[in-house]
Amino acid sequence: MPASFWGRVSFLLQEYWKSYLQGAGTTLLIALVATFVGVVIGLLVGILMTIPVEKNDNPVKKGVLKVVKAILYVYIEIFRGTPMMVQAMFIFYGALQYMNINMNMWFAAFFIVSINTGAYMSETVRGGILSIDPGQTEGAKAIGMTHFQTMNYIIMPQALRNIMPQIGNNLIINIKDTSVLSVISVTELFFVGKSVAGVYYTTFESFFIVSIMYLIMTITCARILRHMERKMDGNDNYDLATEDTLAHTSGMTNYIEKKKEEEEYR
Amino acid sequence: MAENENRTVSPASSGSHIIRVEHLSKSFGSHEVLKDINFNVDKGDVTCVIGSSGSGKSTLLRCINLLEEASSGHIYFNDADIMSRENNVHNYRAKVGMVFQHFNLFNNMTVLENCTIGVRKVLKKDDRYAKEIAEKFLEKVGMIPYINAKPAQLSGGQAQRVAIARALAMEPDVLLFDEPTSALDPEMVGEVLDVMRALAKEGLTMIIVTHEMAFARDVSSRVVFMDDGVIAEEGSPDVIFNNPKNPRTQEFLSRFMNK
Numbered sequence: 001m002p003a004s005f006w007g008r009v010s011f012l013l014q015e016y017w018k019s020y021l022q023g024a025g026t027t028l029l030i031a032l033v034a035t036f037v038g039v040v041i042g043l044l045v046g047i048l049m050t051i052p053v054e055k056n057d058n059p060v061k062k063g064v065l066k067v068v069k070a071i072l073y074v075y076i077e078i079f080r081g082t083p084m085m086v087q088a089m090f091i092f093y094g095a096l097q098y099m100n101i102n103m104n105m106w107f108a109a110f111f112i113v114s115i116n117t118g119a120y121m122s123e124t125v126r127g128g129i130l131s132i133d134p135g136q137t138e139g140a141k142a143i144g145m146t147h148f149q150t151m152n153y154i155i156m157p158q159a160l161r162n163i164m165p166q167i168g169n170n171l172i173i174n175i176k177d178t179s180v181l182s183v184i185s186v187t188e189l190f191f192v193g194k195s196v197a198g199v200y201y202t203t204f205e206s207f208f209i210v211s212i213m214y215l216i217m218t219i220t221c222a223r224i225l226r227h228m229e230r231k232m233d234g235n236d237n238y239d240l241a242t243e244d245t246l247a248h249t250s251g252m253t254n255y256i257e258k259k260k261e262e263e264e265y266r
Numbered sequence: 267m268a269e270n271e272n273r274t275v276s277p278a279s280s281g282s283h284i285i286r287v288e289h290l291s292k293s294f295g296s297h298e299v300l301k302d303i304n305f306n307v308d309k310g311d312v313t314c315v316i317g318s319s320g321s322g323k324s325t326l327l328r329c330i331n332l333l334e335e336a337s338s339g340h341i342y343f344n345d346a347d348i349m350s351r352e353n354n355v356h357n358y359r360a361k362v363g364m365v366f367q368h369f370n371l372f373n374n375m376t377v378l379e380n381c382t383i384g385v386r387k388v389l390k391k392d393d394r395y396a397k398e399i400a401e402k403f404l405e406k407v408g409m410i411p412y413i414n415a416k417p418a419q420l421s422g423g424q425a426q427r428v429a430i431a432r433a434l435a436m437e438p439d440v441l442l443f444d445e446p447t448s449a450l451d452p453e454m455v456g457e458v459l460d461v462m463r464a465l466a467k468e469g470l471t472m473i474i475v476t477h478e479m480a481f482a483r484d485v486s487s488r489v490v491f492m493d494d495g496v497i498a499e500e501g502s503p504d505v506i507f508n509n510p511k512n513p514r515t516q517e518f519l520s521r522f523m524n525k
């Protein structure tokens with residue numbers, strides 16, 4: 001075992017690089033999948049929670065909606081209001097002891113992080129929907145769109161763009177928070193770091209490596225998401241379409257020509 | 267498709283009004299904003315609604331478009347009660363368009379998409395038809411060069427012209443305007459009013475809430491003066507502007523003309 005700090009670090013890397021990489025891979029996989037599933041849950045719940053109830057809706061619809069909303073509300077409160085580590089213990093060991101379900105560790109990992117992210121995203125999506133100017137809804141209503149069409153074509157595309165930073169935040173939180181899954185022995189990065197540290201009593205060095213790896217993952221993901229946001233925003237400027245050929249200068253598209261091209265294409 | 271064919275509005279019996287408002291009242295809480303409103307609109311009419319701020323003009327339009335639920339009374343469209351449960355709100359709104367003070371263009375769509383989305387999704391027409399009709403009306407309002415722009419890139423006057431084209435693309439039977447020029451810089455008011463003038467000339471049935479008195483005098487076939495939730499006076503533009511009977515109308519107009 002080398003004496004210097006950097007010597008020990010490189011020793012651990014030589015011996016255990018495979019384990020570290022596998023741990024990081026597991027962490028990233030759980031974080032990505034769970035964030036994705038969580039966003040899907042959040043979208044569904046957020047959309048359900050914002051369905052308007054109108055006076056002359058039929059009573060059955062009103063009743064069902066009320067019950068569904070109540071259940072979803074409880075779901076959000078419970079999963080936002082307790083630590084994920086506690087949820088992991090509760091669900092994994094609880095299922096084992098009282099329901100005799102020996103949950104696959106991997107299933108438990110994905111399940112717990114997804115459902116937890118879903119609870120947070122539900123509120124984010126709901127906020128995103130409510131933050132869209134009511135004028136957008138009125139404009140859609142005034143041309144005869146249904147609530148579903150309005151959500152689908154007008155509100156959600158805008159809400160989704162607005163909550164992109166929050167989705168990014170959740171991904172980064174998930175990359176870090178999968179570390180709590182070590183309590184149910186999921187071999188993610190934190191678990192690997194701890195195991196390696198235990199072999200040679202090199203806690204400091206091992207967690208130095210682990211920290212760097214977390215940072216690389218979080219910073220890379222943040223970058224990628226930023227890029228996606230910029231892509232969603234599209235062009236800052238538009239091509240002026242003009243029929244006046246004399247006015248046709250660079251940056252403008254000749255409207256008639258474009259139309260002709262499209263016609264030929266058909 | 268089925269929902270579209272299931273017309274809930276019966277064809278007009280000949281000679282009847284296209285819109286008939288009877289004993290319409292609307293309260294927000296205990297505040298009665300509209301009180302027993304009665305008026306009719308015939309096909310091809312241009313009805314301008316004037317009146318001071320807070321008199322209930324917007325609320326009246328929003329009730330007619332069912333954006334606001336009236337507290338009591340009836341609104342008939344081609345003799346069908348639009349407030350009855352059987353009425354399909356969406357079909358009705360597709361036939362009675364609305365242009366808003368703040369445009370309410372869809373911010374996530376280009377100018378062209380703003381005008382095609384309703385034709386495609388509400389009227390269920392194919393893309394090609396939607397594009398053709400959208401371009402036809404964008405041309406009419408002079409916004410063809412901007413079909414690829416997003417609403418945020420337009421001036422107020424341009425945005426409002428697109429909003430008018432969006433409403434026209436639905437080929438409505440009636441078009442409602444709620445102060446379409448009130449949010450515009452003075453130099454842009456003209457371009458929007460010109461578009462509306464052209465529509466009036468073509469015989470489109472319109473109900474226009476406006477503070478542009480000269481415009482109202484020019485284009486309307488009838489002027490309705492609202493005061494504190496009631497229709498205080500109505501009549502031809504000539505009568506209302508040159509010979510108002512009601513002292514409230516006289517007072518309102520003199521205040522306006524002297525500004």
Ligand SMILES: Nc1ncnc2c1ncn2[C@@H]1O[C@H](COP(=O)(O)OP(=O)(O)OP(=O)(O)O)[C@@H](O)[C@H]1O
Pocket residue numbers: 294297299317318319320321322323324325326
């Ligand atoms: N959603 C609402 N809740 C409570 N009160 C409202 C609501 N909308 C309008 N009102 C009230 O109803 C009255 C009439 O409003 P309305 O917007 O119809 O007036 P208006 O004639 O269009 O005025 P303006 O010329 O300023 O647009 C006002 O006193 C207003 O405060």
Ligand SMILES: [Mg+2]
Pocket residue numbers: 323324325444445
């Ligand atoms: Mg108003």
